[in-house]
Amino acid sequence: MAECVVAVDLGGTSIKAGLVDRRGTLLHRRRVPTAREDGDEAVLRQLVRVVTDMIDAATERDLVPLAAGVAVLGIVDERHGRVITASNLGWRDLPVGEYLEQRIAVPVALGHDVRVGAWAEWALGAGRDVADVLFLAVGTGVSAGLVLDGRLHSGGGYAGELGHVVVAPGGRACGCGNRGCVETVASAAAIADRYAELSGESISTAEVAARAARGGRLAAQVWGEAVEALATALAAAVNLLAPEVIIVGGGLGGAGSAVLDPLRDRLSEHLTFQRRPRVVAPELGDLAGCIGAGLLAWQRLDRQVRP
Ligand SMILES: [Zn+2]
Structure with missing residues (x-):
């Protein structure tokens, strides 16, 4: 019988679960809303249920589930x-890996949603032909x-917290306790808030993007500020790490050329002698986290996937 692993991407609003084969292919998947209104223990119990259901789904398909990978924000x-903090879930210093391994019949690997997404894009997606990848997730955070x-x-x-690079010293208060972080300018909520502040009109971030693309002056200003904040932080990352590819994902990444084109331009303005990264869209869409969780499970079994 063919082998597989269970992959779970636990988000603040939904849980994406799947079965991943040894080539990183997602064989079967489902999505359920996260039961976070019922408290942190409820989400842990739900996680056990989802993994157990996927183990059953594997068996029904004549697959042997060997391990489970769980990605958490x-x-x-x-x-x-351990999850040190997951503010969306109300989790603080929680041994999630141990909790799951005590209740699930297979070994469990715990990972971070954006990091495993980066890994999946590196192994199987937009970064598969290079060694150095920066995957930027722009959405709620x-x-x-x-x-x-x-x-x-x-x-x-603690790596990868690009959203808390200060780009506007003394600027708006950030959830992290600092002021003027990238997130206070370029997150989806920050873009909508800034537009409302300037125009007095509350519209969605997607609508701000659409109006900016149509030449709306205020929308273009707000969109430009967000892109500049991202470009400034990315330029620092390019100087420090020299990624060959920057993959822009998350909700805002879905805006495609509306974010990629100006981001390429602004980042280019910040660079002179540095190795210039390609700035590209993700290839695995919003399944990168789930597939990455699967790759993590394979690695737990000492079998790294990169065809
Ligand atoms: Zn911050």
């Missing part, structure tokens, strides 16, 4: 299987996943 210490010399860089769980 927040500050995640992969090595020790802003963060990055790094693959450097073909290795996922975690920094004990």
Whole structure:
């Protein structure tokens, strides 16, 4: 019988689960809403249920599930299987890996949603032909996943917090306690808030993007500020890490050329002698986290996937 692993991407609003074969192909998947209104313990129990259901789904398809990979948002210490903080879920210093392994019949690997997304794009998507990848997720928050010399860089769980680089000193208050972070200018909520502040009109971030594309003056200004904040932080990352490819994903990444074109231009303005990265769209869409969780599970079994 063919082997597979269970892959789960736990987000603040939904859980994406799937079965991933040894080539990184997603064989079967489902999505359920996250039960976070019922408390942090409820989400843990739901996680056990989802993984157990996927193990059953594998068996029904004559597949042998060998391990499970679970990707979580927040500050995640992969090595020790601990979630240090996941504010969307109300989790603080929780040994999620151990909790799951005690209740699930297969070994469990815990990972970070954006980092495993970066890894999946490096292994199978837009970064598959290079060694150094920066995956930028712009949505509710802003963060990055790094693959450097073909290795996922975690920094004990703290790497990739590009959203908290200060680009507007003394600017708007950020959820992290600082002021003027990238997230206060370029997250989806920040873009909508800034537009409302300037125009007195509350519209969605997607509508701000659409109006900017049609030449709306205020929308273009707000969109430009967000892009500049991202470009400034990315330029610092390029100087420090020299990624060959920057993959722009997350909700805002879905805006395609509306974000990629101006971001390429602004980033280019910041660079002179540096190795210039390609700035591209993701190839795995919003499934990168789920597929990456699967790759993590394969790695837990000492079988790294990159065809
Ligand atoms: Zn911050």
